[in-house]
Amino acid sequence: MSSGQVPAVRAHQLTKRYRRGWALRGCSLSLPQGRVVALVGHNGAGKSTLMGLIAGLLKPTEGEIEVFGRRPSGTGAPEEVAYVAQQKPLYPGLTVSESLRFAARMNTRWDQAYAERLIRAAEVPFEAKVGKLSGGQRTRVALVLALGKRPGLLMLDEPLAELDPLARQATLRTLQEESRQHGIGILLSSHVLEELEAVCDHLVLLGGGRVRLDGSVADLVAGHRVLRGAGQLPVAPGEVVDSGHSGHEQVLIAKRSAPVAEPGWREQEPRLNDIALAYMRNDDAEVAA
Numbered sequence: 028m029s030s031g032q033v034p035a036v037r038a039h040q041l042t043k044r045y046r047r048g049w050a051l052r053g054c055s056l057s058l059p060q061g062r063v064v065a066l067v068g069h070n071g072a073g074k075s076t077l078m079g080l081i082a083g084l085l086k087p088t089e090g091e092i093e094v095f096g097r098r099p100s101g102t103g104a105p106e107e108v109a110y111v112a113q114q115k116p117l118y119p120g121l122t123v124s125e126s127l128r129f130a131a132r133m134n135t136r137w138d139q140a141y142a143e144r145l146i147r148a149a150e151v152p153f154e155a156k157v158g159k160l161s162g163g164q165r166t167r168v169a170l171v172l173a174l175g176k177r178p179g180l181l182m183l184d185e186p187l188a189e190l191d192p193l194a195r196q197a198t199l200r201t202l203q204e205e206s207r208q209h210g211i212g213i214l215l216s217s218h219v220l221e222e223l224e225a226v227c228d229h230l231v232l233l234g235g236g237r238v239r240l241d242g243s244v245a246d247l248v249a250g251h252r253v254l255r256g257a258g259q260l261p262v263a264p265g266e267v268v269d270s271g272h273s274g275h276e277q278v279l280i281a282k283r284s285a286p287v288a289e290p291g292w293r294e295q296e297p298r299l300n301d302i303a304l305a306y307m308r309n310d311d312a313e314v315a316a
């Protein structure tokens with residue numbers, strides 16, 4: 028983020044309580060503009076709730092949230108935010124063409140030529156009724172309707188779930204190019220972090236309604252180590268995020284950037300997925316900034 032630029036999203040002690048209990052408790056985070064952000068966490072961790080709060084569809088119970096420096100109104104998404112919820116908001120009785128025309132009437136920032144280009148690239152027929160499309164095709168139409176708004180922040184809740192492997196790759200490539208070329212921020216929730224690793228440059232991990240990790244991928248990778256070996260621990264116990272075994276070796280994920288000196292231990296740069304899984308397995312581990 029360039030200095031002086033407000034974050035796309037800034038949350039301070041954000042809390043959301045539903046009747047049955049807490050969904051988010053005291054979440055503070057800052058998402059820079061123009062980044063591709065992976066939002067991960069186990070089922071019920073609060074990902075959809077966070078997106079709903081950012082979109083202004085939910086009101087916080089306590090705490091503050093700002094989107095591009097302003098509080099969401101609580102009555103709908105700010106114009107620069109596009110949100111594709113898990114249940115894709117489409118009208119089944121409209122054709123794809125009609126859906127695009129409807130979106131054009133509803134959005135002052137709408138880019139019809141761009142939306143048509145994306146529909147053609149997705150090979151979805153313009154005259155087909157949305158209700159008759161396959162789940163994957165509906166996902167692609169929902170994505171086009173969101174991208175066509177030319178948003179500053181695009182939020183996608185589990186966008187890849189119904190896509191085949193080629194469509195997943197094509198979609199992620201489109202999102203990455205869109206972010207690079209037009210500087211839009213993208214917040215993607217997913218349970219398949221391996222797929223996001225290649226495209227995301229920031230990670231937010233929720234666990235137990237709290238922010239467990241919030242940082243750039245480069246910083247998170249540089250700040251953790253995978254350590255394999257046996258005998259005396261090569262790091263302080265407080266640095267160990269996760270510990271397991273592979274054969275006779277111990278395998279640690281440690282919060283540490285300096286190399287270890289202990290003989291008998293090998294170290295390796297972690298994959299983003301290794302870090303995320305380590306924190307998800309240890310929900311009470313110290314939160315890394």
Ligand SMILES: Nc1ncnc2c1ncn2[C@@H]1O[C@H](COP(=O)(O)OP(=O)(O)OP(=O)(O)O)[C@@H](O)[C@H]1O
Pocket residue numbers: 045046047049050068069070071072073074075076077
């Ligand atoms: N409308 C609602 N009313 C009551 N409780 C809700 C509501 N929406 C979510 N919750 C609860 O809030 C918690 C967080 O749910 P949320 O859907 O935000 O999690 P999530 O991380 O998106 O989960 P998933 O990965 O399964 O989609 C869960 O315990 C859920 O049961």
